[in-house]
Amino acid sequence: MSPDPVRIGLLGRGTVGGAFAALLGERAAAVEAATGRRPELAGVLTRGEGEFGEILERSDLVVELIGGTEPAREHVLAALRAGRPVVTANKQLLAQHGEELFAAAREAGVQLRFEAAVAGVIPIVRTIQESFGVTEIEKVFGIVNGTTNFILSEMAATGAAYADVLARAQQLGYAEADPGDDVNGADAAAKMAILARLAFHTPVTLDQVPHEGIEGVKPDDLAYAKEFGLSLKLLGVAERREAGISVRVFPCFLYGGHPLAPVEGPFNAVMVEAPAITEVTMSGPGAGGVETASAVLGDVVSILAGEAPVHETRAELPLVTDVSSSFYLHLEVADEPGVLADVARVLSDNEVSVKSVVQRGIGDEARLVMVVHECLESRFREAVEEIGGLGEIRSAPRFIRVIEEEFV
Numbered sequence: 001m002s003p004d005p006v007r008i009g010l011l012g013r014g015t016v017g018g019a020f021a022a023l024l025g026e027r028a029a030a031v032e033a034a035t036g037r038r039p040e041l042a043g044v045l046t047r048g049e050g051e052f053g054e055i056l057e058r059s060d061l062v063v064e065l066i067g068g069t070e071p072a073r074e075h076v077l078a079a080l081r082a083g084r085p086v087v088t089a090n091k092q093l094l095a096q097h098g099e100e101l102f103a104a105a106r107e108a109g110v111q112l113r114f115e116a117a118v119a120g121v122i123p124i125v126r127t128i129q130e131s132f133g134v135t136e137i138e139k140v141f142g143i144v145n146g147t148t149n150f151i152l153s154e155m156a157a158t159g160a161a162y163a164d165v166l167a168r169a170q171q172l173g174y175a176e177a178d179p180g181d182d183v184n185g186a187d188a189a190a191k192m193a194i195l196a197r198l199a200f201h202t203p204v205t206l207d208q209v210p211h212e213g214i215e216g217v218k219p220d221d222l223a224y225a226k227e228f229g230l231s232l233k234l235l236g237v238a239e240r241r242e243a244g245i246s247v248r249v250f251p252c253f254l255y256g257g258h259p260l261a262p263v264e265g266p267f268n269a270v271m272v273e274a275p276a277i278t279e280v281t282m283s284g285p286g287a288g289g290v291e292t293a294s295a296v297l298g299d300v301v302s303i304l305a306g307e308a309p310v311h312e313t314r315a316e317l318p319l320v321t322d323v324s325s326s327f328y329l330h331l332e333v334a335d336e337p338g339v340l341a342d343v344a345r346v347l348s349d350n351e352v353s354v355k356s357v358v359q360r361g362i363g364d365e366a367r368l369v370m371v372v373h374e375c376l377e378s379r380f381r382e383a384v385e386e387i388g389g390l391g392e393i394r395s396a397p398r399f400i401r402v403i404e405e406e407f408v
């Protein structure tokens with residue numbers, strides 16, 4: 001007699017849920033071959049279809065693809081408390097209510113899996129939880145938002161302005177009609193909160209992750225950066241620092257040769273650094289219904305195969321916000337002698353040292369653009385404020401962080 005099928009309750013049948021339902025049908029025989037149990041849909045919940053209680057009753061496992069926090073949180077908690085393993089792709093839910101959900105999963109002794117919530121198809125959650133489960137991770141960082149990576153790649157390649165490239169990204173389906181959380185860094189911040197929690201075994205929530213977006217990036221920043229051999233990415237960084245951990249999202253210049261520099265278009269890439277592994281880089285598509293559904297199905301297979309990650313909290317690490325970085329600084333200056341000397345004096349008074357500098361343009365086009373060596377961010381900001389007050393500076397200074405490390 002063949003074993004009972006595994007009945008899956010599907011919450012949400014939009015872009016990802018629809019693709020998941022189709023994939024489940026196509027790959028049912030393969031799932032059965034891998035796990036010994038054939039999956040079938042027990043019911044589907046949307047705004048116009050299904051009743052949650054009935055679907056839960058009929059399900060052995062629940063897949064949440066509604067998105068947002070409510071009612072997703074309520075349904076996921078109810079499913080876990082009823083002893084059903086849950087798979088979700090919902091970064092907002094995990095970044096805001098992860099601890100509550102992990103605790104419910106632990107108490108009920110069931111699995112909660114969420115590979116598709118971070119970095120699209122890249123199996124970074126599984127890699128950190130399982131392959132590097134007992135590795136002392138120093139740093140997890142990367143490009144975790146495909147929309148912004150597409151926009152920055154296009155701006156660099158074409159010289160077009162941010163608003164024009166955003167409109168093109170919307171036409172091509174790489175940006176949503178309301179791109180707010182993508183372009184302001186909030187989407188990446190949610191993913192970094194999840195990755196930091198996994199890497200450092202300490203609670204991290206979305207509101208603890210400072211984030212900056214790409215709305216203020218100007219085409220001439222990218223043009224000048226080319227002269228320094230730099231390319232611009234929106235980076236999420238989670239790293240150990242002496243006093244705790246730092247988790248942030250910000251636009252950042254990388255030198256050519258850096259493993260993330262060639263990652264272009266709507267792709268994601270994540271690097272993990274640890275003494276025991278040196279560094280590992282993985283890249284792949286950042287989103288898409290079919291791609292995300294495939295990561296969700298992978299989680300279903302892991303649950304059926306009985307592989308169980310543990311979401312334990314090993315420490316309560318403080319979050320540090322003032323960290324060191326190298327910076328690109330763009331100044332629109334008066335076309336007169338002595339400007340460079342004045343700017344250099346302010347930087348030097350604040351113990352900020354210059355790595356490279358270019359001076360371009362005449363009259364209203366005069367610019368002073370430089371890269372400074374790594375220094376504490378608070379110190380650099382003080383220097384920039386002072387520079388902004390110099391009589392020869394014609395508009396507010398612009399700056400962008402730089403990863404100074406040069407790979408060969």
Ligand SMILES: NC(=O)c1ccc[n+]([C@@H]2O[C@H](COP(=O)([O-])OP(=O)(O)OC[C@H]3O[C@@H](n4cnc5c(N)ncnc54)[C@H](OP(=O)(O)O)[C@@H]3O)[C@@H](O)[C@H]2O)c1
Binds near residue numbers: 070286
């Ligand atoms: N799209 C991607 O490429 C991608 C990539 C990675 C992760 N994700 C994540 O995957 C999840 C789903 O995203 P999606 O793009 O598939 O969303 P979507 O296309 O907007 O679909 C959402 C689905 O949830 C249903 N729904 C919404 N509110 C509901 C409610 N109150 N009660 C019951 N059902 C409700 C909708 O019902 P109706 O059909 O009735 O509207 C729809 O079927 C999100 O957490 C998202 O962050 C998406």
